[in-house]
Amino acid sequence: MGRTAVVVGGGIGGLAVAIGLRRVGWEVTVVERTRVLDDAGAGISLAANGLRALDALGVGAQVRAAARGQYTGGTRTPQGAWLARMDGAALERALGTPIVGIPRAALHALLRAELPPECLVPGARMTALDRSAPGRVRVAYEHDDGRPDEAEPDLVVGADGIGSGTRALLFPDHPGPAHSGSTVLRALTKGPVEAGSDFEITWGRGTEFGHIALTDGRAEWHAVLNSPAGLRYPNPLAEMRRRFAGWHEPIPALLDATDPNDVLHHDIGELADPLPSFVAGRVALLGDAAHAMTPHLGQGACQALEDAVVLAARISEGPDVARALARYDAERRPRAQGVAAAARQAGRMGQQLAHPVAVALRNTALRLAPSGVAVRMILQHAAWTPPRLPGC
Template sequence: MDSGTAVVIGGGIGGLAAAIGLRRIGWTVTVVERAPVLDDAGAGISLAANGLRALDALGVGAAVRGAARGQYTGGTRTPDGRWLARMDGAALERALGTPIVGIPRADLHRLLRAELPAAALLVGVEASAVEPARSGGGPLLVRAGGRELPADLVVAADGLHSRTRRVLFPSHPGPAYSGSTVLRAITERPVEAAGDFELTWGRGAEFGHIMFADGRAEWHAVLNAPAGHRYPDPLAELRHRFRDWHHPIPALLAATAPEAVLHHDVNELATPLPGYVRGRVALLGDAAHAMTPNLGQGACQALEDAAVLAAAVAGAPSVERALLRYDAERRPRTQAVARAARQAGRLGQQLAHPAAVAVRNAVLRLAPSGVAVQAILRHADWTAPRVG
């Protein structure tokens, strides 16, 4: 398809990746982000091979790998430190060409922003409407902060609470609370930890960490809790709750500043959307398939979306045909990954009954050593399309 003009609503990881992909195939792209600062306030992120392959297709994989730390050692434990399953990052690297890597979300966001000209980013501007153009300049018009942006294609990467999704699918129930809430932070200073990545499962609780290249760590605590429940002093609550859990959990919390702790309920699109496109508008990332974090695939799937979208637009005779291909490729895969993530949470962090926890732990201990690798391969072994 000849080059055109696109507007991307949302300047998160998925939105920036989509803009990079479309620019890579010769399109003019404007990213509209309502936040006053174009940055990612999240803590850390793990990227599996599929996410890295998508970044490679978009031309930024090498830069991300250079800023990340490979996750070669670690696994899943019980609160007293006993192993349930070990992760073999070297086996993953042999199978996929890369281990899982960990990187601060802010660093990933910065590397993606660096691929786009400053003039392509409208920050602190909200996209209020997408409507047919009155005359010329593209089939669609995006109203944003008093501006009218013509667009041959609109990419709605506006997150879990996507306004665009509500307009396109008004009967869809929207996000649903998963039953879990997550607190997370990055330590103030480097910490000592034996593994690059670990998860610890208690009863209705999970504590995990990933190590970064500079020696700091991101940790997260996921708890069964009512929606909206908050603590007067979140860090003090976690230090008390996890005081008897194995090393390095107390040390990670001790190395954290109280103001660094983020707290969000885990919401998802539990009801799958009937489509990711309407006319010349495509939903991408959490706007299309927000999922629980139990497989670490949310950002990876958004990056896949971006690569597939750019390849589809480049290879189709029209935007409409391109978006039909995008929908056909992305909807089955992302909705399957979302179902698998939900199930992983129910059998992992959310499991609270002592007998059920004991059975799960026994099954994990008895499983062959390659089962964990095969579980990761099931979602990470994805081939990226050629972009540009």
């Protein structure tokens, strides 16, 4: 029998690490608390580092075929004036690939398709994690019909998101996620819509509206607002129409093309206090469980995909799980926590700015910045080369 792993969480990061571990010869079980394995969300942008991670996992070509490259667009004011233009072609020349946009559900489905159905256990939640015996770890979980189950794998990966129960068990004194000060509403349009460009964000005062054009003609839109945690609206779409009344096209058209029942609303949390480690014994944390960050750099999923590839690569090197995980932690923690800090700063200098003088200064700085500044900022985080997985 080969070496075994239990992955707690069946989101993008959890599925990606399951693919990676299987490619290096491990048997994997993915335990996911929701009954339906379908990543909730609207759309997602993937930069070069995320796509290279998917290439290393053997699924990059499939994702590119389902995604749309982001070549046109940029950053605007609510009146429609351009603050900065996107140069997707320059990014492609520098990195070998453009940023792409894809529905989250489509990306999730492509990752699921790489795994045999028997390794996916939906409708089950982890109830205990026992690391008391040296060199061993025991995981207990309960199915949604109340049936208990357990496993004693060689490795456990906590990929269970920002509210990670795995992280809470490993680091009970850590304060956990904090509210970032922002909330996000988002949706996919019902059908094709004229989006005008591949990707745009528009900055107001403490407000951002953005869109991603998709291959089938639909678009994803998101609205990020300064907001206390827990604030909700009786009619979210009507509130968005009120908030963005008078903003430039295609914002009104995107809202008009949206079914009110499709609008998602989530407060944005982050691990403002960095974890002291991503590992403990034979247990590793990955993605939001390890380094939940704000979305202001579009790097959350990309960093989870990097985690998945590096974890699988280091595990494949041996000689034992604990030392492999120590290498994973040493490689991933500085980078992921650095990107998280940069995302927080980008939000403070971008979407979260609300004072009119600060907004005016930011806008002036963007207008005057040389055209290559935005490309260099993206390259700073996206220029990453994955390790090669054996057999891939």
